[in-house]
Amino acid sequence: MRRILVVLVIAGFVAGSAAAKTPYPPKTSGSGSETTGGSGVGAGLKFAPKFALATYDGEHYVLYLTPKPVTCAKAVFTKPPYLTVTIVGDSPLVVGKPTPNTGQSAFVQVDFFTAPVQYYAVQPKVVLVLTHVGTDVWHGRVTVPTTHFEGKSFSFSGTFAARWCGKS
Numbered sequence: 001m002r003r004i005l006v007v008l009v010i011a012g013f014v015a016g017s018a019a020a021k022t023p024y025p026p027k028t029s030g031s032g033s034e035t036t037g038g039s040g041v042g043a044g045l046k047f048a049p050k051f052a053l054a055t056y057d058g059e060h061y062v063l064y065l066t067p068k069p070v071t072c073a074k075a076v077f078t079k080p081p082y083l084t085v086t087i088v089g090d091s092p093l094v095v096g097k098p099t100p101n102t103g104q105s106a107f108v109q110v111d112f113f114t115a116p117v118q119y120y121a122v123q124p125k126v127v128l129v130l131t132h133v134g135t136d137v138w139h140g141r142v143t144v145p146t147t148h149f150e151g152k153s154f155s156f157s158g159t160f161a162a163r164w165c166g167k168s
Contacts, residue, residue: 026092027133028134029096029132030139033161034141037158038142040156042120045112046081047083047156049065051067052162053075055072061086061093062085063084063085063086063160064084080115083111085110091106108126109122120149126144129142134164136163139159139161139162141159
C-alpha cells in the first residue's frame with residue numbers, strides 16, 4: 001500500500017511539472033488593438049482576410065485568417081482561400097516583438113490554403129508580432145515576404161484581431 005502511495009505522489013508531481021511547462025492557455029499580455037485586414041497572393045489567388053481565430057491544437061498555436069466568418073468548432077473545415085499561421089516552439093508566446101523564427105525548434109509557418117486539399121507552406125523570413133494575447137482576443141500582424149516556390153509566388157502583409165477559441 002505504501003509503495004502505491006509513493007508512486008501516486010511521484011506521478012502527481014511529474015504531471016504537475018509537465019502542466020507547468022505547457023504553454024496553454026497563454027498568459028494575457030500586451031495592449032495591441034489591430035483589426036483584421038491585409039492582402040497577399042498565393043499561387044495566383046488573392047488572400048484578403050476579414051476574420052480571424054486563434055486556436056491551440058494541443059501542440060501548437062494556430063491562427064486562421066479567413067475571408068468569411070468561421071466558428072471555432074469548424075475552423076479546420078474553412079473553405080479556401082485562407083491562411084493559417086502556426087507558431088512552433090517550446091517557450092512561452094512572445095508579445096511585443098517578433099516571434100522567434102530560428103529553425104526547427106522555434107518557427108512561424110504560414111500556410112496558404114488554395115484548395116480543400118492543397119496548401120503551400122512558407123516558413124523562412126515570416127514575421128509574426130503578437131501585440132496582445134488575451135482570453136478573448138489576440139491582436140498582431142504578420143508578414144510573408146515575396147517567396148517563390150514551384151513557379152508560384154506567395155506574399156502577405158496584414159493585421160489581425162483573432163477571437164481566442166481556447167479555454168481560460
